[in-house]
Amino acid sequence: MMRILAILNQKGGVGKTTTTANLAHALVLAGKRVTTIDLDPQGHLSATFGIFDERGLGIDEVLLGDVCIADVVQQVREGLYLIPAGHRLGKMEMLTQGGASRGTRLRTALTGQFEDQDFILMDCPPASGILVMNALAVADEVIVPVAGDYLGLRGLGYLMKTLKSIEQGLQKKLEKWIVVTRFHARRRLPREVVGKLLDYFPGQVLSTPIRETTALAESPGFGMTIFEYNDGSNGALDYRSLAMDYLNGRTM
Ligand SMILES: Nc1ncnc2c1ncn2[C@@H]1O[C@H](COP(=O)(O)OP(=O)(O)OP(=O)(O)O)[C@@H](O)[C@H]1O
Numbered sequence: 305m306m307r308i309l310a311i312l313n314q315k316g317g318v319g320k321t322t323t324t325a326n327l328a329h330a331l332v333l334a335g336k337r338v339t340t341i342d343l344d345p346q347g348h349l350s351a352t353f354g355i356f357d358e359r360g361l362g363i364d365e366v367l368l369g370d371v372c373i374a375d376v377v378q379q380v381r382e383g384l385y386l387i388p389a390g391h392r393l394g395k396m397e398m399l400t401q402g403g404a405s406r407g408t409r410l411r412t413a414l415t416g417q418f419e420d421q422d423f424i425l426m427d428c429p430p431a432s433g434i435l436v437m438n439a440l441a442v443a444d445e446v447i448v449p450v451a452g453d454y455l456g457l458r459g460l461g462y463l464m465k466t467l468k469s470i471e472q473g474l475q476k477k478l479e480k481w482i483v484v485t486r487f488h489a490r491r492r493l494p495r496e497v498v499g500k501l502l503d504y505f506p507g508q509v510l511s512t513p514i515r516e517t518t519a520l521a522e523s524p525g526f527g528m529t530i531f532e533y534n535d536g537s538n539g540a541l542d543y544r545s546l547a548m549d550y551l552n553g554r555t556m
């Protein structure tokens with residue numbers, strides 16, 4: 305059965321795109337079929353896979369126009385697919401017509417599509433507007449990357465409250481996972497952050513913290529995932545382990 309995941313946190317720079325790209329590739333390397341969707345007008349997910357085609361069609365034309373989602377999907381690796389953002393995606397947030405259906409366009413577009421896939425991973429923008437609404441309307445699960453720094457926990461309560469009200473509005477339950485990112489094992493503060501996360505979200509924090517790794521910061525600049533850029537790095541080790549956590553429901 306296909307699982308649809310939104311990788312989301314309204315806070316910027318916490319590792320949403322890094323997690324989407326590398327978790328997706330790790331799942332593919334574990335034999336799963338994965339399609340990713342770049343829901344961020346910045347287009348960073350596409351860039352991470354080495355796709356810089358600015359004028360190509362993307363999810364923008366699906367959400368704003370009448371292009372079929374199956375016509376904008378590209379194969380980026382063996383077994384790994386990408387639906388790019390497209391250069392018009394930012395216009396989605398300015399959409400004033402369409403009422404409530406603006407929030408369910410992605411769900412409508414995905415209905416009956418990609419049923420041979422195991423996972424669809426959606427990289428969300430650092431916001432809480434209409435694009436995130438579209439992601440949550442279609443998602444079965446949410447992965448929230450939380451940076452292990454002193455600001456990491458800020459806004460998390462608000463995010464969880466928002467998710468709860470969306471669940472009520474949509475009358476469905478979202479499975480929620482937390483991923484600790486940008487982790488410095490030798491510092492005290494990140495360990496405190498993890499301790500607090502475990503208090504607030506017992507059974508939901510995936511076991512492997514993603515360590516702060518230079519290779520993870522460098523790889524997108526080369527259009528590579530961590531497994532292509534430096535397969536022996538801590539980043540590759542951590543994301544492989546995270547994929548296994550996720551597949552086996554292994555939490556701290
Ligand atoms: N574990 C890590 N180690 C080192 N660098 C990291 C790590 N995770 C992310 N980065 C770097 O931090 C920056 C922000 O990461 P990323 O783009 O994944 O965050 P984001 O949440 O998607 O940001 P945005 O909110 O802008 O979409 C990037 O330059 C990325 O390469």
Ligand SMILES: [Mg+2]
Binds near residue numbers: 321348427428429
């Ligand atoms: Mg991002």
